[in-house]
Amino acid sequence: MTNNKNELTKRFINELETSNNQIKNILNHLIYADAYLVYSDRTGILSKLEEYKIILFSLKQEKEIFDKYFNDIVESSINEVNASRITIENFNKNLIERRKKEYDFLFQKSTASLNNEQKNAIITDDKHNLVVAGAGSGKTEVLITRIAYLVERKQEKIAPKRILALAFQKKAGKEIEDRLSKMFGIGVKIKTFHSFGYEILSKPKLKFDTDEFIDELYKKAEKEPGFQNKLLAYMLYFGDDEAIKQQSDFKTKNE
Numbered sequence: 001m002t003n004n005k006n007e008l009t010k011r012f013i014n015e016l017e018t019s020n021n022q023i024k025n026i027l028n029h030l031i032y033a034d035a036y037l038v039y040s041d042r043t044g045i046l047s048k049l050e051e052y053k054i055i056l057f058s059l060k061q062e063k064e065i066f067d068k069y070f071n072d073i074v075e076s077s078i079n080e081v082n083a084s085r086i087t088i089e090n091f092n093k094n095l096i097e098r099r100k101k102e103y104d105f106l107f108q109k110s111t112a113s114l115n116n117e118q119k120n121a122i123i124t125d126d127k128h129n130l131v132v133a134g135a136g137s138g139k140t141e142v143l144i145t146r147i148a149y150l151v152e153r154k155q156e157k158i159a160p161k162r163i164l165a166l167a168f169q170k171k172a173g174k175e176i177e178d179r180l181s182k183m184f185g186i187g188v189k190i191k192t193f194h195s196f197g198y199e200i201l202s203k204p205k206l207k208f209d210t211d212e213f214i215d216e217l218y219k220k221a222e223k224e225p226g227f228q229n230k231l232l233a234y235m236l237y238f239g240d241d242e243a244i245k246q247q248s249d250f251k252t253k254n255e
Contacts, residue, residue, distance in 0.1 A: 007065055009067070009070050012066075012070065013070060013073060016056075016073055016074070016077050017073075018070075019052055020077055020080055021079070023049070023052075023080060023081070023084050026045060026084075026085060027087060030091060033155075034095070034155055035125075035155055035156055036095060036115065036123075036124070036125035036126065037088070037091050037092050037095075038091060038125075038126050038127050039126050039127070042091075042092070044084065045088055046088055046089070049081050049084055049085050049088070050085075052077075053078065053081045053085075056074055056077050056078045056081065057078070059074050060074050060075070060078065065072075092124075092165055095123075096120055096123050096124065099123045099153075100119050100120075101125060103123070103149060103152070105152065106145055106148050106149055106152060106184075107119060107122075107145065109145075109148075109183050109184065110125060110141055110145055110183070111141065111179075112138055112140070112141055112182070114141065114142070118138060118141070118142050121142050121146070122142055122146045122149050123143050123149065130194055140172070140175065140176060140179070143165065143176065144176060144179050144180050144183065144184075147163060147165065147180060147184075147186065147188060148180070148183070148184040150163065151163070151184075151186055152184075160186055160187060160188045161188075161189075163188040163189065164188070164189050164191065164196070165188060165189070165190045165191070166191055166192070166193055166196060167190065167191070167192055167193075168192065168193065169192060170192055172191075173190040173191065173192055176190050177190045190195070198212070
């Protein structure tokens with residue numbers, strides 16, 4: 001019985017040490033990458049930490065079963081999880097504050113003084129960023145400075161040719177283009193929604209004889225009983241005269 005207990009304790013210790021090392025590796029990777037932690041990754045890490053914490057607390061409730069050495073490891077692991085959770089929750093906030101100081105030279109080039117919320121919008125780098133602001137509040141200034149930030153930042157630089165900025169009107173697009181060039185010497189593709197849509201539609205497409213292609217598909221399909229039944233149901237639904245003929249109206253079964 002004692003041997004089984006010792007084996008179980010040893011296995012638990014190995015599992016705890018493995019989990020603790022995984023947490024350390026995740027944190028070390030985040031610190032090394034020094035990149036914004038996107039929402040999906042952040043929630044995923046926090047969810048795993050919470051699951052691990054529940055397991056640790058269940059082990060803590062059974063502390064009478066285990067020896068002091070094991071219970072100390074459990075307690076230490078709980079503290080590790082709590083500290084890691086705080087690190088993850090504050091990671092983006094701390095990164096943004098660092099970047100605001102690091103890239104203040106970009107903010108200084110702005111024609112208007114950027115406030116704290118605008119700077120946050122420029123540096124926040126999730127998969128989808130929604131900025132809601134009223135007329136005359138500096139949305140264009142934020143957009144222009146954000147483009148400059150993506151191009152100039154040291155971490156995960158974005159090449160200007162990979163950036164697309166869309167505007168509703170040509171005038172707004174021209175303003176963005178001129179200000180980007182004048183303030184930062186950067187040129188990116190600026191399009192209106194209409195011109196961008198037209199560009200997509202006007203790109204060369206795969207060319208083939210559509211009628212011939214469809215006719216070939218139809219000839220293959222009409223040999224299949226399932227397709228024939230669907231075709232008849234379709235004709236009946238739309239009241240096709242051909243579908244209401246009697247069997248006696250045809251000379252052959254195939255016809």
